[in-house]
Amino acid sequence: MNVKSRVRIGAVVGAAALALGALAAPASADPAPNSNGTPNYRVLAGVGSDTTQDVFNGLGTSINSGSLVASYNATGSTTIKTRATNCVIPRPNGSSAGINALRNAVDNNTGCLDFARSSRGVSNSSTTDLTFIPFGKDAVTFAVRGNSALPKALTTAQxxxxxxxxxxSLNGVALTPLLPQAGSGTRSFFLGALGLTEDTFGSCVDDTVQEHNGEALNSAGDIAPYSIAQYIAQTNQPGDVADRRGASVLGSVDGVQPVTGGALNTAFPYNRDVYNVVPTNKLTTANIADTFVGGTSKVCQQTAVINDYGFGTIANCGSTVLKGES
Structure with a gap:
């Protein structure tokens, strides 16, 4: 693997698109302050995945009238403050970064974090310290520019x-394959779907791009993995979801379309559960259990919100079977 560093600038896709982008408010990176302007720390604090940050902003607003769950976006200010005292931490960008931050909080008994958002499952099963609790279904496909001659349908082998x-190159266009930044759950999931690892993807790949950012596809040969749920949410813009699609369009894989009837096609070949990761020894703690554990948990009961943000509902929502170290 050869890590390439390139500056990617969002494509200018016409005056109409620029006008639409100006109207679309960016997603709030942190919980909005209280009405009197004081910080709104809430009871449970979580960080991590870019893929599920927006749906968790929506869930944080819906559950207990916005008083229970504080979810901090993957990008924004360099640091975040999750408690009134002693909890200023670097902002984790991605599933692995969020899980590592949670594990650090547990190991050092800081009390700064309660859960991590993850778009991947367990990567290290050497211990059962963490529990990965699924709450929705996503899938990952590839995106290219709509005005590019690159195919909009590819196979896994391609x-x-x-x-x-x-x-x-394809259709006479030189390819510039992109991958999300290190620590991204979508990065590891997509590589796995292609039968690749961190050590086996090619040196031509730019692996420095923020995930699910179609504005990074600024040349005709660009191709990148993209969460289908994120693309749907950016299309519909529930809550404060920022439309980052730019000129990107989603492709089909192995003859299967990523979206059917405006919703995620759960039969898409690269489908995955998405998770909230909590310390296993906290599973019976009232706030953790009531919020995340079981089909009647507060998260699992918010099926309308989960669907609004592009994710499919799952029968195993709230399951505590999957455990690991990271």
Whole structure:
């Protein structure tokens, strides 16, 4: 693997798109202050995945009238403050970064974090210190620019060849494959779907791009993985979801369309559960249990919010079977 660093600038996609972008308010990176302007720390604090940050902003507003769950976005200010005292921490960007921050809070008994958002499952099963609790279904496909000559339908074999740099052009267009930033759950999931690892994707790949940001696709050859749920949410813009699609469009894989009837196609080949990760020894703590554990938990009961943000509902919502170290 050869990490390439490039500056990617959002594509200018016409005056109409610019006008629409100006009207779309960016998602709030942190819980909004109280009406009197004081910080709104809430009871449970969570960080991590870019994929699920927006749905958790929506859930945080809906559950207990916005008093229980504080979810901090993957990007924004360099640091965040999750408690009134002694809890200024670096902002984690991505699933792995969020899980690491949660584990650090547990190991050092800081009390600064209660859960981590994750778009991947367990990567290290050496202990059962953390429990990965699923709450929704997502899938990942590839995105290209709508005005590019690149195909809008590919096979898994073609995608693998692109990301190992064996295929360098399609339809006469030189390919520039992109991957999300290090620590992204979507990055690890997409590589796994292609049968690749951190050590086997090609040196032509730019792996420095913020995930689910279609504005980073600023040349005809750009291709990147994209959460279908995130794309749907950015299209519909419930709550304060920022429309980052730019000129990107989603592609089909192995003949399967990513969206059907405006909703996630749960039959898409690269589908995944998304999770809230909590310390296993906190599973019976009242606030953790009531919020995350079981099909009657406060999160699992918010099916309308979960669907509004592009995710599918799942039968195993709230399950506590999946455990690991990270």
């Amino acid at each position: 995608l693998t060849s692109i990301y190992t740099c064996d295929t360098t």
